[in-house]
Amino acid sequence: MHHPHLLKQAAILLFCATILQTAVAQDPAAKTPDGPFRNGMVVCATPNASKVGLDILKKGGNAVDAAVAVQFALAVTHPEAGNIGGGGFMVYRSAKGNTNTLDFREKGPAAASANMFLDSAGNVVKDMSLATHQASGVPGSVDGMVEAHRKYGKLKWADLVQPAIDLARKGFAISRRLAGSLNWGGPQFRKLNPGKTYFLKDVAWKEGDLLVQEDLAKTLELIRDKGRDGFYAGKVADEIAAEMRAGNGLISKADLQNYHSVWRNAITGKYKDYKIITMPPPSSGGIALLQLLHSVEKYPLHRWGHNQDSTVQLIVEAERRVYADRSKYLGDPDFYKVPVDSLLNPTYLDNRMKTFNWNAATPSSSIQPGAFVGYESDQTTHYSIVDKEGNSVSITTTLNGSFGSKILVGGAGFLLNNEMDDFSSKPGVPNMFGLIGGKANSIQAGKRMLSSMTPTIIEKGGKLFMVVGTPGGSTIITSVFQTILNVIEFDEDMQQAVTSKRFHHQWLPDQVNIEKDALDPAAISKLEQKGYKIISGGASGRVDAILVTKDGYYGGADPRGDDTGLGW
Numbered sequence: 001m002h003h004p005h006l007l008k009q010a011a012i013l014l015f016c017a018t019i020l021q022t023a024v025a026q027d028p029a030a031k032t033p034d035g036p037f038r039n040g041m042v043v044c045a046t047p048n049a050s051k052v053g054l055d056i057l058k059k060g061g062n063a064v065d066a067a068v069a070v071q072f073a074l075a076v077t078h079p080e081a082g083n084i085g086g087g088g089f090m091v092y093r094s095a096k097g098n099t100n101t102l103d104f105r106e107k108g109p110a111a112a113s114a115n116m117f118l119d120s121a122g123n124v125v126k127d128m129s130l131a132t133h134q135a136s137g138v139p140g141s142v143d144g145m146v147e148a149h150r151k152y153g154k155l156k157w158a159d160l161v162q163p164a165i166d167l168a169r170k171g172f173a174i175s176r177r178l179a180g181s182l183n184w185g186g187p188q189f190r191k192l193n194p195g196k197t198y199f200l201k202d203v204a205w206k207e208g209d210l211l212v213q214e215d216l217a218k219t220l221e222l223i224r225d226k227g228r229d230g231f232y233a234g235k236v237a238d239e240i241a242a243e244m245r246a247g248n249g250l251i252s253k254a255d256l257q258n259y260h261s262v263w264r265n266a267i268t269g270k271y272k273d274y275k276i277i278t279m280p281p282p283s284s285g286g287i288a289l290l291q292l293l294h295s296v297e298k299y300p301l302h303r304w305g306h307n308q309d310s311t312v313q314l315i316v317e318a319e320r321r322v323y324a325d326r327s328k329y330l331g332d333p334d335f336y337k338v339p340v341d342s343l344l345n346p347t348y349l350d351n352r353m354k355t356f357n358w359n360a361a362t363p364s365s366s367i368q369p370g371a372f373v374g375y376e377s378d379q380t381t382h383y384s385i386v387d388k389e390g391n392s393v394s395i396t397t398t399l400n401g402s403f404g405s406k407i408l409v410g411g412a413g414f415l416l417n418n419e420m421d422d423f424s425s426k427p428g429v430p431n432m433f434g435l436i437g438g439k440a441n442s443i444q445a446g447k448r449m450l451s452s453m454t455p456t457i458i459e460k461g462g463k464l465f466m467v468v469g470t471p472g473g474s475t476i477i478t479s480v481f482q483t484i485l486n487v488i489e490f491d492e493d494m495q496q497a498v499t500s501k502r503f504h505h506q507w508l509p510d511q512v513n514i515e516k517d518a519l520d521p522a523a524i525s526k527l528e529q530k531g532y533k534i535i536s537g538g539a540s541g542r543v544d545a546i547l548v549t550k551d552g553y554y555g556g557a558d559p560r561g562d563d564t565g566l567g568w
């Protein structure tokens with residue numbers, strides 16, 4: 001069903017990303033949060049962006065104000081994934097319990113078409129959906145931030161963009177991790193950007209070097225002064241269109257003008273006493289998370305214990321079935337009727353789990369998507385914010401690959417996404433995360449590519465309980481799932497739940513990827529005897545989360561990155 005050479009390519013990508021992740025250390029400035037905090041908290045991928053968010057909260061901004069400021073600050077300080085040239089999703093819950101989600105996912109340009117990444121023989125052209133101008137969807141992040149602020153923001157827009165402008169213009173000292181990422185991306189930056197880019201230096205980047213991004217500062221000034229029109233019209237739109245013309249890209253000025261983010265009702269579900277509020281399609285994340293939680297709810301996970309063989313076996317079997325469904329039924333709901341109710345039907349999910357046998361792994365070849373009518377370069381990023389009143393925001397945003405397509409818009413100084421790879425280029429052929437898809441997620445003009453991003457908010461007893469999410473491509477869903485179980489079933493505090501080692505199965509390829517030392521040798525051997533293929537590898541995801549207790553807010557900032565939690 002899938003191409004061995006593409007799987008190999010996905011495995012190599014995973015391997016490279018893993019090396020990249022494990023070879024670089026966390027920024028010493030990164031901060032594991034103390035807590036409890038009563039007045040607000042921000043947990044995100046860089047110390048500088050967390051500080052920007054905290055300052056906004058201290059100035060009287062609400063969670064959405066802080067989120068807007070963090071989004072722009074991450075575009076400067078976390079160029080691998082923070083972005084204005086990408087897209088994302090926001091899940092929002094007001095202090096009173098009203099919920100909403102904002103879909104600012106990128107869209108296929110008007111000139112996009114189903115077979116655009118195939119050669120004349122009908123084969124997928126290697127890297128065409130990843131490292132070319134055609135790889136970019138129409139960016140949604142700036143419109144998303146404008147829209148979120150218009151609906152919920154309290155402070156002045158300009159004051160939320162300004163901190164990012166200052167960071168871009170004055171520069172900031174880069175972490176060891178970012179130095180490693182920039183050195184890793186160097187050859188591609190050189191190849192794909194004929195002009196000068198500030199991501200290239202004559203010598204290797206090292207920790208503490210100053211990264212100054214003057215062109216980005218100017219673009220952010222236009223966004224500060226003109227809002228949406230600072231990006232989707234005028235100088236920046238001209239520059240994007242010129243960049244596209246120069247590189248045979250598809251995004252036109254009309255595509256930019258026509259881009260609008262969409263408010264969608266959150267999808268909600270229950271797990272024991274908890275209400276899960278999460279992202280609907282075009283993310284697969286929310287539906288898959290609810291399917292997974294229901295699939296394991298009846299089993300005594302608490303008694304079996306964290307990462308014990310029975311726990312892992314049950315979770316893997318649930319994941320296998322859920323990712324099979326994902327491959328067939330999930331796509332942009334504006335183009336494809338996603339059978340949400342059927343996928344979340346409790347009887348359907350119970351019946352799916354009935355085919356599982358404790359004595360032996362279910363081969364993925366015997367599981368097909370239900371019948372009713374990655375790998376990771378990990379370069380997505382998540383942030384969780386709660387303010388003094390208890391309004392909360394869970395945002396995951398992405399360029400897709402590390403530094404997206406690695407193509408900077410000439411003159412405008414920001415990176416373009418390579419999100420088109422999240423579409424299914426050809427039925428059954430895996431994308432860079434090893435995920436396969438078909439009609440539901442085929443490429444179409446104006447359609448949003450399917451995502452795994454799973455920004456989530458949880459209530460207990462009608463009150464805010466947790467804000468959670470992570471990057472990690474196809475592993476996003478399983479990392480969020482495990483973090484929730486770590487708290488609810490395994491009594492871990494927020495930081496432990498984030499730090500705990502994770503594992504992942506996604507139906508195809510039929511293997512369990514585990515972080516190094518995630519399972520003890522006895523558990524591995526029991527699972528292997530039952531036919532599970534266990535592959536030990538590098539870090540998976542970077543979860544940033546906040547837990548609300550009667551004492552206040554506690555954060556979990558992922559030590560796998562430079563992630564930092566700050567509160568007051």
Ligand code: GLY
Nearest residue numbers: 400451452453473
């Ligand atoms: N680009 C990764 C995702 O949206 O799932």
